[in-house]
Amino acid sequence: MENFARTQINLSTADDFFLSGINIPRSTSNPLGSNVTRITVDQIPSLNTLGISIARIDFAPYGVNPPHTHPRATEVLVVLEGTLYVGFVTSNPDNRLFAKILNKGDVIVFPIGLIHFQINMGQTNAVALPHFNSQNPGFITIANAVFGSNPPINPDVLTKAFQLDMDVINYLQKQLWLNND
Structure with missing residues (x-):
């Protein structure tokens, strides 16, 4: 197995480990007022088997990332700009809502498979950076x-x-x- 991994590295280039442009805001001119830019194994091939990926979420004022789930990953979301109201719902039997208002620098964990959401509560744009413990978390x-x-x-x-x-x-x-x- 070690020889296989070494061979794979030998066939790789620097571009297999690199992606630029995550700092560029994406358009939020859609009915949701948000845009998710995923960075998974599809964008960075070297993420294969590493069990990690990230994304960038741009929010217009009052934009929403609607209720969704990641069937293959826990998410750790970091707010880079703005104020977000976020939450997740536990599974049956109690379906309990855990919700918080997050500001710049705040972090929240959304456990694997649970329905969660984010909405920008401010009158300015917001940006969040979610991290996942899967190279392909699903959505x-x-x-x-x-x-x-x-x-x-x-x-x-x-x-x-x-x-x-x-x-x-x-x-x-x-x-x-x-x-x-």
Whole structure:
């Protein structure tokens, strides 16, 4: 195994360990008012098997990173600029919300697989830098997965599960859900 790893390093270049531009703000002119720039094994090949990755999240004033989950990673989020209201929900049976208002320099942990969110509470832009303990943490936006699946989930299932009128379910399934990934 050591020889294989040495061979892989010998075939690598400096560019396999490098990415520039994370300091450049991304456009937040979308319905969510946020933009997530992922830095995973797809962007930096040398992250393969290392069990780490990061991202940058840009928020317009009152922009949101909607409820989502990372099925393969715990997230540690650091606020670089602005004020964010963040939270996560524990799993059944209690579905307890843990929420905080974070300012520049604050850090929060979102445990693996739990639904979590962030929203910019300020009138200025905000920036956060999430870190993950996986080179490929995955990203499932709850509304997209439930109401924007392809093919659609049978509306009868959703009306019972969410205890909503069929017209509401049909409306939600017709929305163009933004993928903030």
